[in-house]
Amino acid sequence: MSILVNKNTRVVVQGITGKEGSFHATQCKAYGTKVVAGVTPGKAGQEVEGIPVFNTVADAVKKTDCDTSLIFVPPPFCADAILEAADAGVKLIICITEGIPVNDMVKVKRALHGRDVRLIGPNCPGVITVDEAKIGIMPGFIHKRGVVGVVSRSGTLTYEAVHQLSTLGLGETTCVGIGGDPVNGTGFVDVLPLFEKDPETQAVVMIGEIGGDAEEKAAEYIQKHVKKPVISFIAGITAPPGRRMGHAGAIISGGKGTATEKMKALEAAGVRVVKNPAEIGHAVKAALGR
Amino acid sequence: MNVHEFQAKQLFAKFGVPVPRGKEITSPEEATAWANELNTSVFVVKAQIHAGGRGKAGGVKITKDKGAVAGLAKELIGKTLITHQTGPKGRKVHRLLLEEGANIAKELYLSILVDRDTGWPTFIASTEGGMEIEEVAEKTPEKIIKEAIDPAVGFQGHNGRNVAFALGLQAMEAAVINPFVQMLGNLYRLFMEKHAALVEINPLIITKEKTLVALDGKVSFDDNGIFKHEDVQKMRDLNEEDPLEIEATANNLNYVKLDGNIGCMVNGAGLAMATMDVIKLAGSEPANFLDVGGGATKETVAAGFRILLKDPNVKGIFINIFGGIVRCERIAHGVIEAAKEVKITVPLVVRLQGTNADEGRKLLAASGLTLEVADDLWEAAQKIVKLTGKAA
The missing domain is CATH 3.40.50.261 (Succinyl-CoA synthetase domains)
Incomplete structure (x- = not known):
């Protein structure tokens, strides 16, 4: 047993075509994590190390059944990215991004309140269940x-x-x-x-x-x-x-x-x-x- | 980022929060010119530094004599003020705020910040205006009024009324209730729109003319939100910051100067704090907090060395790197290269752990540099403390 994530967790990486996103998506996959999708608006159809890229998290959920998001989106757009993941029905959102304005997070936290979704972070290294899933840096x-x-x-x-x-x-x-x-x-x-x-x-x-x-x-x-x-x-x-x-x-x-x-x-x-x-x-x- | 009182009051005015008529002054001549224009019965000259306690330190002067204003300005500009927030070295005054005086009937306290517990912006108010709010909270917690604002809908009239009636404004001066409620709405707007971390008015006064005036003002901004606001960026006053901290920021390093003798360079904020703590446990004091971040390179390490060595208090340097994504052998290369560029005149202990730590340690040992290598945190801390002449 373990908590939060395990070998069955299906991960979508938001911001996967960026420098950080592509590097860490690859590392997570190499660890054995099921990284099934990536999202970068406008880059659908591309692949990162064999991981298919979608325009929206909603598309990624529909096509790959991902249930957990790992976010590397830069701070100005990160609140939006978290809310997009929640709206698409992702149940666990792990946000690595450092530097999100506090007042953006105030609104995000309020918007997630009472919904069936858990946000971990932002500004965190992520979550790892040893030998099963590494979802982070x-x-x-x-x-x-x-x-x-x-x-x-x-x-x-x-x-x-x-x-x-x-x-x-x-x-x-x-x-x-x-x-x-x-x-x-x-x-x-x-x-x-x-x-x-x-x-x-x-x-x-x-x-x-x-x-x-x-x-x-x-x-x-x-x-x-x-x-x-x-x-x-x-x-x-x-x-x-x-x-x-x-x-x-x-x-x-x-x-x-x-x-x-x-x-x-x-x-x-x-x-x-x-x-x-x-x-x-x-x-x-x-x-x-x- | 903190700003000056005069800048806070400019923002207040922009957002419809009443402030005394006033202006930033940097010379006695400007003071005279503005005093003539102000044409009021009482003139207040306030030193502008980023620290509280200015009044007690002699940084605030009041006069009814227009002719005396220039003299007061001359006295304050260039003066070093020592308050409980400046440290023993004090802070030099470069600019003043010259404003009209007010007829104070009652002093209140008002601020807004994010309550970390709930994650909601929260007003804090008290009838004990002009006092240190921490002291009020400590001694008479019942005098602290809190009102959380739901960020989903923003400020509502009832939020303002809750605070107004809890403060007893009805008995105090009923005429200010509506302006007060409106003012809280304006402060909320300022707080959210400008990505403030704290907006504080202490004191907020009710005048004998039954109006509200923000007699003092403090605004600090969320460093992560400043990129959105050019006007706020322009308010930065480098005179108020430590030169080494300015240099660190320019190099993307996170540096805070402290008073001890052991300079430390660490990757990650938590580990950097823990490293400072270990230095103290080993019997010495850290000279700084320095986080070189996740992507430490030769350049960042070199910049770190330069900053640490510019601090005359530094008697030894402790580099503590836990290689994760950053590989230790690259850090070792960085240290070796940087040491060629920057002459290191004090003892150096390097502790490497994590990714390729063995390789890194070998490189350092073979480099010919005068340094000690360690693999354990506690061992490393004891080494550097011993090398700087203090035993654990």
């Missing part, structure tokens, strides 16, 4: 099938954690990058129940960072509903207030959203919080009694 080879679910606001920091888990022989089930933007589609609290229910996942690594209160909300949820061990690292204990640390969402504003506050909330909820990111893997190992 993460390097597939660092992953190893195992027992740990990973959910994270960061990209390369997630690779760091995954690398530790794989090296220690623990391995991962599914890794979900929820992205570094202040308004996103899926939060920690949406992913945690999926891992809690997944029989193969024995522990969860949750990687947070400064800004917002997603980690505090997660702490509340974990305390009430999660029985599996959760191990967490929060990046940015040295970050100064009022400065945006790369990610649009990584900013301490009005004294809120500090790493210390988040760590405190998580610890109070029984989460094992590691202060040193180099110790994530070992902490999971200890939590699982291995």
Whole structure:
């Protein structure tokens, strides 16, 4: 088992003829993901590494039965692309694009509310279920099938954690990058129940960072509903207030959203919080009694 | 991106939010000319820097004497203001706002931003105008009024009325209720249309003449939305930004200057923050945040080195790259090439992990460069801290 995506997931790549889109569509396909379609308006009939290109997501759904979209469309057109995927009936939308204006995402989030569709991202590395489907930009080879679910606001920091888990022989089930933007589609609290229910996942690594209160909300949820061990690292204990640390969402504003506050909330909820990111893997190992 | 108060007020005026008559001034001569034109009983001269707390730092002067305005302008231009938001070095004043004074009957607080929890634009209002809103929220949370606006339909009259009545405007001054509701609608429009991240009026005043005036104004813009607005791009004031940060932006690097001694260069924002944290755990302090992004090349690495080495506080450099799509041997080449162009005068530790890490480490070891190579994050952090003279 796994969560969100598996070997049967049928993927359409929006923005497939762009530099990023074509490169990563090819990489995902090489990993074994069923990449069945691509979309670039005006380029129907072309192929990218044997993947047929359509003008619209609706056409792609009709012809290929794709159920998940992976988006590489540039920021000015990305809100439109997400809504197009939702309107075409795609059930899972994974948006990699970084730099979408927040107020665009405000409208997108509102428009998706109450509909039978899940958005992951934007500004995220994507989702991978190890050895089944890689739907994103993460390097597939660092992953190893195992027992740990990973959910994270960061990209390369997630690779760091995954690398530790794989090296220690623990391995991962599914890794979900929820992205570094202040308004996103899926939060920690949406992913945690999926891992809690997944029989193969024995522990969860949750990687947070400064800004917002997603980690505090997660702490509340974990305390009430999660029985599996959760191990967490929060990046940015040295970050100064009022400065945006790369990610649009990584900013301490009005004294809120500090790493210390988040760590405190998580610890109070029984989460094992590691202060040193180099110790994530070992902490999971200890939590699982291995 | 932040803008000056006078720029915020220009935007307010454009969107129908009432502001005092005022103008940007850069010399005593301009001050005199505008003071003559203003022809009011009270003149307010306000230093324009991107930081709060200007009043307490002596950056705001008030006079009834038209003849004194030029002198006040002369005093403020070129002065360095130190406020709780500028840091100990303070910020030099290059421009002023000269505007008419107002007869304050009551001060309120009003702002709009996106509530990250709901994803909805939300007004925050309080009767405690002129105070630090964080302090009000901390000490008297019951005095904070919140009104979320449904982005599907936008601002509605009832949203404005909810805030107006919750503030007690009826008892305070009923004549301003309708203008207040209208003003909130205008602020919402400004916020959404211009891709603002925050619009704040503190204080928003009710005058003795029963009108509303935005006596102060702060607007910051979403960096991701600025590309849509040429007028906003023109408001950028490079005087208010760190020169190294300007250079970094020009090279597509994400750099934030900090106060420590260890310069770091990392791919990815989360890992960059984690690297800073590890440096602290190992007993030192990071000199900066620097994310070279997913496509790090020889050029970006070289630009990163140049920026790090321009910071006189930097006593050592820690490069931490987790190769994903970026291959480590290419980063190693980049470091070697960049080191030829930029003379590296401080100890250097390079930690490579991920795609082709072994190959990269071998290249570095054989390069003849004076550097230490590491494969583990913690080991690398301890190394650089030790090399810069502090033990963990």
